[in-house]
Amino acid sequence: MDKKALNGLFRPKSVAVIGASNTPGKIGFSVVDNLIRDGYKGKIFPINPTSPEILGLKAYPSVSDVPEAIDAAIVTVPAKIVPAMAEECGKKGVKGLIVITSGFSESGRKDLEDEVVATGKKYGMRILGPNIVGTLSNSDKFNGSFAPCLPLAGKASLISQSGALLIALDAATYTRKVGFDKLISIGNMSDVDFADVIEWLDDDEDTSCISLYIEGLKNGRRFIEVAQKSKKPIIVLKSGVSAHGAAAAASHTGSLAGAAKVYGAAFRQAGVIQAADLNDLFNRTQAFSEQPAMKGDNLLILTNGGGVGVLATDSAERYGLPLKFAPEDVQTELKKHMPEFGSAKNPVDLTGMAGNEWYYDSVKYAFGHKWTDGLVVLYCETAVTNPMEIAQSIQKAIVDANIKNKPVTVSFVGGERSDAAMSWLVEHGIPAYGAPDLAVDAIAALHEYTVLHAKKHTFDFTSDAKARKASLEIIASARKDGRDSLTEIEAKKVFKAYGLSVTDTQLAKSEDEAVALAKKVGFPIVMKIVSPDILHKSDAGGVKVNIKDEAGVHAAFITIMANAKAYKASANIHGIAIQEMAPMGTEVIMGSVNDATFGPTMMFGLGGIFVEVLKDVTFRVAPIAEDQAVEMIGEIRGAPILAGARGEAPRDRKALAETICKYSTMILDLQDEISETDANPVLVYEDGKGLKVVDARMILKKK
Numbered sequence: 047m048d049k050k051a052l053n054g055l056f057r058p059k060s061v062a063v064i065g066a067s068n069t070p071g072k073i074g075f076s077v078v079d080n081l082i083r084d085g086y087k088g089k090i091f092p093i094n095p096t097s098p099e100i101l102g103l104k105a106y107p108s109v110s111d112v113p114e115a116i117d118a119a120i121v122t123v124p125a126k127i128v129p130a131m132a133e134e135c136g137k138k139g140v141k142g143l144i145v146i147t148s149g150f151s152e153s154g155r156k157d158l159e160d161e162v163v164a165t166g167k168k169y170g171m172r173i174l175g176p177n178i179v180g181t182l183s184n185s186d187k188f189n190g191s192f193a194p195c196l197p198l199a200g201k202a203s204l205i206s207q208s209g210a211l212l213i214a215l216d217a218a219t220y221t222r223k224v225g226f227d228k229l230i231s232i233g234n235m236s237d238v239d240f241a242d243v244i245e246w247l248d249d250d251e252d253t254s255c256i257s258l259y260i261e262g263l264k265n266g267r268r269f270i271e272v273a274q275k276s277k278k279p280i281i282v283l284k285s286g287v288s289a290h291g292a293a294a295a296a297s298h299t300g301s302l303a304g305a306a307k308v309y310g311a312a313f314r315q316a317g318v319i320q321a322a323d324l325n326d327l328f329n330r331t332q333a334f335s336e337q338p339a340m341k342g343d344n345l346l347i348l349t350n351g352g353g354v355g356v357l358a359t360d361s362a363e364r365y366g367l368p369l370k371f372a373p374e375d376v377q378t379e380l381k382k383h384m385p386e387f388g389s390a391k392n393p394v395d396l397t398g399m400a401g402n403e404w405y406y407d408s409v410k411y412a413f414g415h416k417w418t419d420g421l422v423v424l425y426c427e428t429a430v431t432n433p434m435e436i437a438q439s440i441q442k443a444i445v446d447a448n449i450k451n452k453p454v455t456v457s458f459v460g461g462e463r464s465d466a467a468m469s470w471l472v473e474h475g476i477p478a479y480g481a482p483d484l485a486v487d488a489i490a491a492l493h494e495y496t497v498l499h500a501k502k503h504t505f506d507f508t509s510d511a512k513a514r515k516a517s518l519e520i521i522a523s524a525r526k527d528g529r530d531s532l533t534e535i536e537a538k539k540v541f542k543a544y545g546l547s548v549t550d551t552q553l554a555k556s557e558d559e560a561v562a563l564a565k566k567v568g569f570p571i572v573m574k575i576v577s578p579d580i581l582h583k584s585d586a587g588g589v590k591v592n593i594k595d596e597a598g599v600h601a602a603f604i605t606i607m608a609n610a611k612a613y614k615a616s617a618n619i620h621g622i623a624i625q626e627m628a629p630m631g632t633e634v635i636m637g638s639v640n641d642a643t644f645g646p647t648m649m650f651g652l653g654g655i656f657v658e659v660l661k662d663v664t665f666r667v668a669p670i671a672e673d674q675a676v677e678m679i680g681e682i683r684g685a686p687i688l689a690g691a692r693g694e695a696p697r698d699r700k701a702l703a704e705t706i707c708k709y710s711t712m713i714l715d716l717q718d719e720i721s722e723t724d725a726n727p728v729l730v731y732e733d734g735k736g737l738k739v740v741d742a743r744m745i746l747k748k749k
């Protein structure tokens with residue numbers, strides 16, 4: 047995409063307002079009023095069929111009557127005439143449409159939206175919206191919206207899918223003291239989407255970090271690629287993470303792969319920092335817009351109060367940045383700026399006696415010391431100190447330390463005087479928060495950014511052409527039978543084609559065949575019903591394990607068949623699978639969903655009760671490289687069990703990582719055919735002894 051094409055939308059030199067009105071209360075009035083009042087320096091051309099003048103500006107009956115070039119046209123006429131307006135704008139050579147109007151795909155009129163987009167494509171004109179508030183830019187004094195005002199000036203820029211939320215945040219920037227340069231309402235994303243705007247903002251010299259409010263992405267993979275390449279930190283608040291997608295899932299993985307899990311994985315792979323709620327979005331944006339990332343994990347906390355110091359220490363551990371004792375030389379120097387009963391270890395407690403000078407000296411020294419990767423300064427309001435003076439001492443110390451590549455955050459706990467001091471700090475580029483845990487959370491996010499960006503995700507992968515061909519044949523034959531799932535035996539054949547270690551499993555159609563196969567496989571064996579109509583075999587009484595002899599095979603055959611018929615009389619029964627009884631190992635689960643937004647996405651976790659009850663699983667958008675597979679294995683809560691807890695031998699995590707990678711190749715290769723898969727359980731043995739997929743499930747895409 048030509049990034050410059052969006053200049054017309056976000057930094058227009060001239061704008062037309064189609065539907066400009068002299069009637070206060072109309073959106074067409076507000077937009078013109080906002081442009082004038084907030085000091086837009088470009089040319090404004092109000093367009094109205096009957097009024098010759100709008101808010102003191104010469105108005106034109108249509109864009110074709112405007113004698114000059116128009117960069118952006120802000121559209122505020124009813125939906126049904128927007129396609130005609132788009133056509134006129136295209137002919138006129140307008141670079142971009144900012145379509146505020148509602149009444150398109152969000153309310154069943156996708157046809158109208160498609161018409162506007164097609165016209166845009168025809169003329170090379172980009173479309174922002176429809177169904178948006180507009181776009182605002184402090185550096186251009188451009189308020190091309192019906193939001194109440196330009197936001198508090200700052201270095202962050204926000205892209206919001208919700209117009210209402212953008213309006214709410216706009217006014218709140220003043221009370222929350224978080225400054226923004228641009229607020230961009232993105233609405234239905236008919237043409238310009240998140241990835242486009244992120245790419246554009248990445249080159250915008252007035253933006254230092256990018257905040258997002260996302261309800262749902264259209265092209266998840268492109269988002270990941272663009273976000274990863276962004277030179278600027280991205281913070282995201284994603285809404286709609288509850289109870290999504292679970293209802294219709296046919297596999298275990300499908301039922302666990304809610305939006306929160308898949309989006310969460312995608313955001314981590316994209317190197318994007320997540321915010322839990324609106325407060326978090328503001329707090330983290332404040333930190334990222336003013337401070338650099340924290341490059342190492344040596345966090346130093348300075349305080350005048352033991353209590354807040356301990357609270358901050360607890361938070362540091364909670365947010366994954368546990369404190370370490372400061373080195374000797376740091377402690378020796380800091381001891382000079384505190385009374386005998388102070389502590390220089392970390393947290394550094396200057397005590398309630400700390401005044402401006404002690405704060406100045408210790409902050410300057412600690413921030414400047416090479417050991418320190420990030421600094422949190424805490425202050426509790428006392429009667430013997432002046433919060434504003436303490437704030438000024440801290441800020442001067444930071445400036446005098448002359449260090450540009452490490453972050454600092456501050457928390458003052460007190461009353462109005464502390465609040466005023468924090469506002470002053472924020473105005474001077476130092477993020478300040480009303481509670482110690484928020485200051486620590488902000489610096490932990492700056493550290494998380496470094497951690498996330500240390501790993502590069504790539505979408506490159508090599509198809510396994512031979513395995514793919516064999517698998518497609520198996521899938522085609524299942525489809526020919528009118529099925530939309532594979533039997534366990536078929537699914538295992540696909541797994542095996544992709545190099546996964548599966549238990550030897552064969553189909554017996556009669557009791558005699560079962561006995562013959564059992565002898566071939568070798569006792570003990572497992573017997574399982576094979577029917578495309580019975581996915582949950584155990585629930586149907588369709589599984590018997592540890593069968594030790596011929597008599598057992600006969601008995602199990604009769605029982606399983608009877609159970610299956612009782613469970614579902616109409617079930618199409620292919621026969622009974624005779625399967626080697628794999629030795630016990632640690633149970634894990636692997637699986638996949640073909641996510642509507644991100645495509646093939648893989649899950650891994652401990653099996654059995656861990657997946658049923660604790661849902662101890664982790665996700666990644668495929669492909670998964672080996673280092674990412676290792677990361678997945680290490681990040682579940684049950685990781686110590688695989689590492690060999692309580693004297694147990696470590697499990698074969700190398701084989702596990704390799705299997706995850708092969709599985710990821712399989713789900714990418716077959717993405718046009720499969721929707722959900724499970725390998726559950728997979729039994730993992732001691733180091734060097736590999737693993738075995740004991741059960742397999744593969745649900746096909748409906749065609």
Ligand code: ACO
Binds near residue numbers: 064067
């Ligand atoms: N060219 C230029 N102007 C025209 C044309 C034309 N061809 N035809 C009509 N107009 C004028 C009208 O005469 C009117 O001006 P007037 O007041 O001088 O008569 C003006 O355009 C507006 O037209 P109206 O028919 O009066 O439409 P109205 O202002 O009531 O509504 C609007 C238009 C605001 C676009 C409405 O259809 C709409 O979509 N509202 C929702 C907007 C919105 O909420 N967007 C999403 C934001 S996200 C959130 O939830 C906050």
